[in-house]
Amino acid sequence: MGTMTIDGRRVSFTDEKNVLSVIRSAGIDIPTLCYHSEVSTFGACRLCTVEDDKGHTFASCSEEPRDGMVIYTNTGRIRKYHKMIVELLLAAHHRDCTTCVKSGLCTLQELAHRLGVRNVRFQNTRELRPIDDSSPSIVRDPNKCILCGDCIRACTELQGIGVLGFAYRGTDAMVMPAFDRPIGETHCVNCGQCRVYCPTGAISVHSNVDEVWDALSEPNTRVVAQIAPAVRIAVGDYLGLPKGTNAMGYIVSAMHQMGFDEVYDTSFSADLTVMEESAEFLNRVESGLRLPLMTSCCPAWVKYVTDQYPELVPNLSTCRSPQGMMSAIVKEYYRDPQKAAGRRTVMVSVMPCTAKKMEARRPNSYTKGERDTDIVITTTELIRMVKLVGLDFANLVPEASDIPFGLGSGGGTIFGVTGGVTEAVLRRLMPEHDKVALDNIATSGVRGNKGIKELTVRHKGQNINICVVNGLAQARAVMEQVKAGQSPYHMIEVMACRRGCIMGGGQPPIDHSRVRDERMINLYNIDNVSIIKKPDDNPLMYSLYGGLLKGKAHELLHNTGY
Numbered sequence: 001m002g003t004m005t006i007d008g009r010r011v012s013f014t015d016e017k018n019v020l021s022v023i024r025s026a027g028i029d030i031p032t033l034c035y036h037s038e039v040s041t042f043g044a045c046r047l048c049t050v051e052d053d054k055g056h057t058f059a060s061c062s063e064e065p066r067d068g069m070v071i072y073t074n075t076g077r078i079r080k081y082h083k084m085i086v087e088l089l090l091a092a093h094h095r096d097c098t099t100c101v102k103s104g105l106c107t108l109q110e111l112a113h114r115l116g117v118r119n120v121r122f123q124n125t126r127e128l129r130p131i132d133d134s135s136p137s138i139v140r141d142p143n144k145c146i147l148c149g150d151c152i153r154a155c156t157e158l159q160g161i162g163v164l165g166f167a168y169r170g171t172d173a174m175v176m177p178a179f180d181r182p183i184g185e186t187h188c189v190n191c192g193q194c195r196v197y198c199p200t201g202a203i204s205v206h207s208n209v210d211e212v213w214d215a216l217s218e219p220n221t222r223v224v225a226q227i228a229p230a231v232r233i234a235v236g237d238y239l240g241l242p243k244g245t246n247a248m249g250y251i252v253s254a255m256h257q258m259g260f261d262e263v264y265d266t267s268f269s270a271d272l273t274v275m276e277e278s279a280e281f282l283n284r285v286e287s288g289l290r291l292p293l294m295t296s297c298c299p300a301w302v303k304y305v306t307d308q309y310p311e312l313v314p315n316l317s318t319c320r321s322p323q324g325m326m327s328a329i330v331k332e333y334y335r336d337p338q339k340a341a342g343r344r345t346v347m348v349s350v351m352p353c354t355a356k357k358m359e360a361r362r363p364n365s366y367t368k369g370e371r372d373t374d375i376v377i378t379t380t381e382l383i384r385m386v387k388l389v390g391l392d393f394a395n396l397v398p399e400a401s402d403i404p405f406g407l408g409s410g411g412g413t414i415f416g417v418t419g420g421v422t423e424a425v426l427r428r429l430m431p432e433h434d435k436v437a438l439d440n441i442a443t444s445g446v447r448g449n450k451g452i453k454e455l456t457v458r459h460k461g462q463n464i465n466i467c468v469v470n471g472l473a474q475a476r477a478v479m480e481q482v483k484a485g486q487s488p489y490h491m492i493e494v495m496a497c498r499r500g501c502i503m504g505g506g507q508p509p510i511d512h513s514r515v516r517d518e519r520m521i522n523l524y525n526i527d528n529v530s531i532i533k534k535p536d537d538n539p540l541m542y543s544l545y546g547g548l549l550k551g552k553a554h555e556l557l558h559n560t561g562y
Helices: 019-025 076-091 107-115 150-158 193-197 209-217 229-233 248-258 266-287 299-308 310-315 322-333 355-359 379-389 410-416 420-429 435-446 472-483 513-528 539-545 553-557
Strands: 002-006 009-013 049-052 057-059 070-072 138-140 164-167 174-177 203-205 221-227 262-265 344-351 375-378 452-459 462-470 491-495
Touching: 002 019, 009 019, 049 076, 057 076, 076 107, 150 164, 150 193, 150 472, 193 203, 209 221, 209 344, 209 375, 209 379, 221 248, 221 266, 221 322, 229 248, 229 266, 229 379, 229 410, 229 513, 248 262, 248 379, 262 266, 266 322, 266 410, 266 420, 266 539, 266 553, 299 310, 299 355, 299 472, 310 472, 322 344, 322 355, 322 553, 344 379, 355 375, 375 379, 410 420, 410 513, 420 435, 420 491, 435 452, 452 472, 462 472, 472 491
Parallel strands: 002 070, 221 262, 221 344, 344 375, 462 491
Antiparallel strands: 002 009, 049 057, 049 070, 138 203, 164 174, 452 462
């Protein structure tokens, strides 16, 4: 504990790791471009530079707080320094701001306005580079890169992939994959975390919005949408609702107004995933074959395994993801000529995840030669669609999801947070339905933000060891155990993004721990008020298995291979 003086005001500090954190805790929003609390300190942009009482300047992100320090954040010298940095960054930046996908949300653009940069005196001498759109999930525009290194640290430190890195030096420095290969030809898992951390338009979501509008305008076409659980607690962040609000009813209303014929809740197919995966898990435990069972809901994780640990692919669950299951059953439902009524069905998936765009293209995402999910858009793309139409989102009259695939359990909803898949499976395995049993599962260690969580539960007299991982960088240590035959686990759940889908690469980016926690809390709150807690209590499950899925469950709900 100590005290420092910031702009003439005494400020106490305790365990803050740098001066920047102390300054922000004092309510001063000092500008930064390369600093993020969840990755290592890089100190490249120097925008957080401050001055001490001796006239020395230093980057506050890389300076430890010391008792008695005297700091100035807004001297004439510092203001001039900050302004010059932004002007120099803009000088080497492709400034097509009015047409940039990041316009209005760009940190560099916001800082230029804030610091009063009205003129760029320096010529941009950087060579114009081609845009890399080889990935189905993200687009790289190297002409807008400001060399902050945020994408590199996200890819390396959070995800452990390391696809992106610095090349060359000095004024020739660039961020690129090794040997400047197109990112679609690398081991990129399409998680989109590089896009989340990028402060400019250098990395953006590969948009499929125009394809949706085209489908909506086609005659004799039925456009059906499914909404993932994590989307509902993030879509309102930029549409006038309090951050973390459950906006599902507003989303359904908005999409109906945009022309979607039916809007379903992916929590329904998450229930299907639990039904199938729990049965598969018990079969493997009883037979002792191909353990541990590894979840298959997260496509970035699945690609990570197929790329990095191909010998462990048989350990992946054969279950399709909730997106895949929903699309497959909707397409099967409308194969009935009477239900189809002469209309073609286009399946649109709204996901928090950029990797879902890649998943929809996988060979095992086809049924009877037809692609199950035709178009995948992210939460941010849905927000753009709502804004384009001009809907007053916050004042819409909420509507319920459509039937017959619109009712999901609370267990299906919590798929959006790390540990949610495991918790839903454990609910399915337990015979009890009372609140005490549910609370015992919730407090077993399955919840929380910890990168690697371990728990042991009893089932039919046997100890079941489970590992829950969020963030691919954390997964490597677990996978090395499995590869070496030293894993004590029966089941491993992995979500590529830290905290799970609520912080997916297609979500509106945030850099505030309180808002991140609110997303998680509010998803659990949706579960708390759900009447149906377990998939086996969902009445639509039994009608589906006794009807549409009869004799077709394996074909529609499972992968034939990776």
